[in-house]
Amino acid sequence: MFLLNAWYVACTPDEIKEKPLGRTICDQRICFYRGVKGQVAAVEDFCPHRGAPLSLGTVKEGKLVCGYHGLQMGCDGKTIAMPAQRVKAFPAIRSYAVMERYGYIWVWPGDAGQANFKDIPKPSWAGRDDWSFGGGMFHFKCDYRLLIDNLMDLSHETYVHSTSIGQQEIDEAVPETVVQDDIVTTTRHMFNIEAPPFWKDAMLSNKLDPVAKIDRWQICRFEAPSNVMIDVGVALEGCGAFDASADKKVSSIVVDFITPETGTSCWYFWGMARHFQVDDVALTQSIREGQQSIFEEDREVLERQQQNLLLQPERKLLKLNIDSGGVHARRIIDRLCKKETTHE
Amino acid sequence: MFLLNAWYVACTPDEIKEKPLGRTICDQRICFYRGVKGQVAAVEDFCPHRGAPLSLGTVKEGKLVCGYHGLQMGCDGKTIAMPAQRVKAFPAIRSYAVMERYGYIWVWPGDAGQANFKDIPKPSWAGRDDWSFGGGMFHFKCDYRLLIDNLMDLSHETYVHSTSIGQQEIDEAVPETVVQDDIVTTTRHMFNIEAPPFWKDAMLSNKLDPVAKIDRWQICRFEAPSNVMIDVGVALEGCGAFDASADKKVSSIVVDFITPETGTSCWYFWGMARHFQVDDVALTQSIREGQQSIFEEDREVLERQQQNLLLQPERKLLKLNIDSGGVHARRIIDRLCKKETTHE
């Protein structure tokens, strides 16, 4: 179950540099490429001639050329030309609202008439020189909502990521979940503790004493359709935690844009935006590699959890206080999906 | 959808040299081997004893011996013997009309009583010293009719085979399709053009100037159930094209015998018969390798096209003039299949 009338991250700009990209999003096969002026285009990945995937073709002067018989497709899903053919009466294929913004290509898999570019969520660090960003993409064979659950309940860090960001104190700190205006926020604070390995490294890179006692925070924020931004960081103990001055803390945002592929698989665009040592390119790279290893640890748990749930689709799961963020996120998704279906 | 009462190429003689061969043809699992006098035999690949595939067994003095418990099967599907057993009452398994001819093993997957060896299609070059042949076999995960479409519309060469046999002039030359006596012929002529790389090589090997202007022809001929023979070649410009004298041209026949495995997969027996430098064994080999690379390029397009079509089975495709050959071939197949079903 997923919203169709919503903006999802489809890909990153480097994925459509030269060749078109075929990617299934919300059960729809879409071909992404750059049109005449370099603007992003997205059309159904189906040549109206004989049904070959257009993504196997090429882009020639901004026109998508089918790799089978040379039909030239336009960004609007209308055939522009085909060798020795009149194409006016060719049936149009579907085109999608699509936009490049904030380092991503965004697509609206639903009714393009309802798409508004202003609704593309602007990350708080976007366009700011005092922030750096690094990230990547994974394909997970699980319902995108299992990943939302995962990100809204970070108590799993202690078990799944025990050697990097996990620590017993996460489990012991009771999280608080608040819902306001279809945004779910789950907050957890830990005071006067030792930093786990990942944060020790971060402190060191920001010239803080890695063995000093710290206060740690995790503020997970879900917004429909499936975006989870998480304020994370540690500050020297007693300096105000999240509100400590910049020289007393290391502070980042874990970025999670999750795009359903099918009902049981998703594209996971992850990354970390940070507010310290922003010009240190090597640091960006080392954080990116660390985060990649950590998020890779989630894969087996989530994919095997998915397999277990598919075998017993009716079985009820527990909804504990730690699950509150995910539970509320699902309720919002359910309500919006119902609204979308009713309106159509 | 495929005809059952028809001759299909099942395999090549080298595939049943020592061990029996198990191959699914038209959804039927068949075991091919050589009987007592070396003649080809084909029986159901199912031992009547416990259902093991007979193709896992051995051939002993022309008898097919089951590799599980030693049942000896005869070419007629009747059990000959089994250790310490009386086999008279054993149920027969199905046997198939089968024949070795023209370098292939042919099978009739339908009612053997209707099979007539005279109907096995004789290639025009068969048994002629002034022709040479080289070929191979592919397994394609697509409906065999997608491959017929492909071969009856060579405008795809410009896109799928752009570095070997493709050239813009193919697209520009309007093809002509004629149907007569259940045979579909699609003809395309190109005059006063430059030869593409594959044909330049062929000209050179036949001592013609590879950069000379040429006339090129493609005469695709479909015959039920699924045979496509294509006259192809180039002649020095103005010398009569297809009808030019032998020293002014390079002339071949692209051979395509296509055998359905299932509704969405097929065995593709391809090759090239040529009418020049017939004694040049190295040339036969290099043409075979070139053709193999070229036909391998079709695989991804056809298999991905198949996947796209399976997701939208009801969606109508275009039927342009270039598709006329394939469209008429499908009509003939449809009519013959209907006739076959009605008669049964």
Add this chain to the structure above:
Amino acid sequence: MFLLNAWYVACTPDEIKEKPLGRTICDQRICFYRGVKGQVAAVEDFCPHRGAPLSLGTVKEGKLVCGYHGLQMGCDGKTIAMPAQRVKAFPAIRSYAVMERYGYIWVWPGDAGQANFKDIPKPSWAGRDDWSFGGGMFHFKCDYRLLIDNLMDLSHETYVHSTSIGQQEIDEAVPETVVQDDIVTTTRHMFNIEAPPFWKDAMLSNKLDPVAKIDRWQICRFEAPSNVMIDVGVALEGCGAFDASADKKVSSIVVDFITPETGTSCWYFWGMARHFQVDDVALTQSIREGQQSIFEEDREVLERQQQNLLLQPERKLLKLNIDSGGVHARRIIDRLCKKETTHE
């Protein structure tokens, strides 16, 4: 079709040394591990919190800790603890009757209330110093009953294992099948023959002349749910065969505990217990390797037989005298399954 209220071999002790083991038995996903005092435990492989497989977790002081959020599961399927949670009201998951005995971990996939440890079948050599045992495990993609058929009709050795234990005389010796008290025994004797390679090696290792004429026996014994013990061996000709004195023979028991995974796959715990040169560790190892190679030969036949049968589920197979052991074994299984279903 398989019995649920029965003891099956689930795994060997070395499979649950450190990490828990997830294994599907009779269509049920089960997590095996060692509890507080080292005793074996088996619970549903499904965390009641969010459905993650418990087998991905760890065992900590005999408690199974979920690898996702740290829920601690007890051997009885009741949650012991979870960080910062009250777990009393957590729903229990299923636990299974399980026991370590005779070198195996046994599980009762049905109603634990009906399980009686006394019913775990005691191998005749268990705990005896004058016997040695070596074995292994395979996963076969076939109905466990195809493997029972295979083991109750050793005439397949001549064809499937022609280079090791097969010989023409097996086929020629008519077997005798007796059913008593739900135990099926199929016996075959061969007199005054030459030993096949495997047994020549065994004779040599027991200081017998490998080229001497021998008497050979095979006594296959099926017991529900799916255990097949086979007395096999050779004795110097005329010395009493199976009853010959120890210095005149080599005598073993082929051990086959077969555990259904699903309706079309099984776990095959095989081995050989022998009554000669019991202290020769190198001999145990070389017999184990030989047996592994031999049983590996059965895999392709059985898996391909399974595929053939799935395509024609209604097709009747032959039931010859050599199949009598398997046929009677299946009748017993059918009857017990029917009884089990009726009682539930």
